[in-house]
Amino acid sequence: QVQLVESGGGLVQPGGSLRLSCAASGITGNIFAMGWYRQAPGNQRELVAGITLGGTTDYSESVKGRFTITRGNAKNTVYLQMNSLKPEDTAVYFCFGGHSRIRKVDCWGKGTQVTVSS
Numbered sequence: 001q002v003q004l005v006e007s008g009g010g011l012v013q014p015g016g017s018l019r020l021s022c023a024a025s026g027i028t029g030n031i032f033a034m035g036w037y038r039q040a041p042g043n044q045r046e047l048v049a050g051i052t053l054g055g056t057t058d059y060s061e062s063v064k065g066r067f068t069i070t071r072g073n074a075k076n077t078v079y080l081q082m083n084s085l086k087p088e089d090t091a092v093y094f095c096f097g098g099h100s101r102i103r104k105v106d107c108w109g110k111g112t113q114v115t116v117s118s
Helices: none
Strands: 002-007 010-012 016-028 033-039 048-052 057-059 067-069 077-082 089-099 112-116
Touching: 002 048, 002 057, 002 089, 010 016, 010 033, 033 057, 033 067, 048 067, 057 067, 057 077
Parallel strands: 010 112
Antiparallel strands: 002 016, 016 077, 033 048, 033 089, 048 057, 067 077, 089 112
């Protein structure tokens, strides 16, 4: 079983930056991809960004050029650098792990709140 723990959420003004972290523990040997989904009130959960073991990335069009996803040296940690944040980025951000590809989620973290507001 895999446990995913997120950190780094919070309140930031429009135009500001935040960095989210997610660490996987437990049986992590079969995790191929990690990344982030987000869900705003009344909306479906949507992919924000994902990265594979080989470094292939996949981003939502709405965050391209503003967000950057990277993996730590240990490969079981993933980071999301979020710049030029907008109010519409406000959501709960969930870390995910996938065994085969970015858009097939096999495990979730509990989520961390990101609020962009003046």
